[in-house]
Amino acid sequence: xxxxxxxxxxxxxxxxxxKLAGLAPxxxxxxxxxxxxxxxxxxxxxxxxxxxxxxxxxxxxxRNNTGEVMGHAGTDPAAAEAVLEFAxxxxxxxxxxxxxxxxxxxxxxxxxxxxxxxxxxVNDIAQAEDIDKTWRTATGSPLGPFQILDHVxxxxxYQINMNAGTEESQRVAERVKREFIDQGHxxxxxxxxxxxxx
Numbered sequence: 001x002x003x004x005x006x007x008x009x010x011x012x013x014x015x016x017x018x019k020l021a022g023l024a025p026x027x028x029x030x031x032x033x034x035x036x037x038x039x040x041x042x043x044x045x046x047x048x049x050x051x052x053x054x055x056x057x058x059x060x061x062x063r064n065n066t067g068e069v070m071g072h073a074g075t076d077p078a079a080a081e082a083v084l085e086f087a088x089x090x091x092x093x094x095x096x097x098x099x100x101x102x103x104x105x106x107x108x109x110x111x112x113x114x115x116x117x118x119x120x121x122v123n124d125i126a127q128a129e130d131i132d133k134t135w136r137t138a139t140g141s142p143l144g145p146f147q148i149l150d151h152v153x154x155x156x157x158y159q160i161n162m163n164a165g166t167e168e169s170q171r172v173a174e175r176v177k178r179e180f181i182d183q184g185h186x187x188x189x190x191x192x193x194x195x196x197x198x
Contacts, residue, residue, distance in 0.1 A: 001086060003055055005033040008159040013037065014045045021047030029079050031055035035107055036160055038100050039072040050076040055083050056104050057092070059151045067092030068104040110148075111160070117145035118161070118172045128194045150193035154180040157187075 002024060006012050013032065020030065029051045032042060043049035053071040058064040067087030071080045080096070087094040097104055103111055117131050126134075132144020149157050154176055161173035180186070180193060187193035 001029045001031060001083065003031045003033055008034060008036055008156055008163070010037060010041060013042055017042055017045040017047075021045070027051075029053075029082060031083055033057060035156065036102060036163060038102055039070065039075065040100060043072055043074065049074050051079045053080055053083060054097075054104070055087065056106070058106055059148070061092075065092045066095055066106065068095045068097055068106060070097035070100060070104055072100055114145050114149060114152075115164075115169070118149075119168055121146070122168065122172045122175055146194040150187040150195055150197075153187040153189055154193060155186060 002020060004013065004016060004020075006016055013034065017030065024030070026048065028048070030046050030048060031052075032039065032054050033056055034042075034054060035056065039052055039054050043052050046052040049072075053069060053075045056066075056068040056070070058066050067084075067090075069080055069083050069087060071077075084094040084096055095105060101108060117128075117135075120126055120131055121128055128146040132146050135141055135144040143151075158173050158176045158181060161169040161176065164170075183192075184190060185192040188197050191197045
């Protein structure tokens with residue numbers, strides 16, 4: 001099993017799979033950890049479309065341990081079963097997605113929430129800290145949307161907005177690039193995003 005977790009850029013993932021296809025034994029199962037791309041977007045580049053699927057981990061996988069397993073219409077059910085079993089063996093809670101869904105279960109629920117928060121922010125309705133405070137106070141959630149985005153990372157946040165195709169999401173992407181990425185503030189991984197981390 002080879003699990004790919006390169007940036008959410010279709011061309012980068014396609015090029016990687018073309019290289020991997022020539023290196024890995026035929027029996028190898030390939031799994032993408034993509035948050036937004038479908039297995040069917042990549043299957044033609046793998047050299048083994050029947051043994052290709054997605055295995056998506058939540059952020060902070062050591063704590064929020066779901067392993068969402070999603071094939072495409074041509075994925076061999078035995079490959080899906082093997083990856084579900086693997087997810088359980090490494091301490092994940094295996095979740096079998098029955099058919100392709102952009103965003104799986106987790107991100108189908110999460111992305112609209114983060115998008116709504118981003119639109120409040122980019123339209124200067126409220127500061128990120130106040131949006132987070134409102135969410136945490138009203139729901140009892142331990143994290144607000146911008147704290148979650150710091151965990152996701154600014155590059156992924158930028159790519160998701162670039163790929164969304166709306167004018168408002170384009171404005172979010174431009175602001176994220178200008179205020180964070182261009183400044184080297186990549187989120188929690190770099191110690192600085194919407195918040196500062198030690």
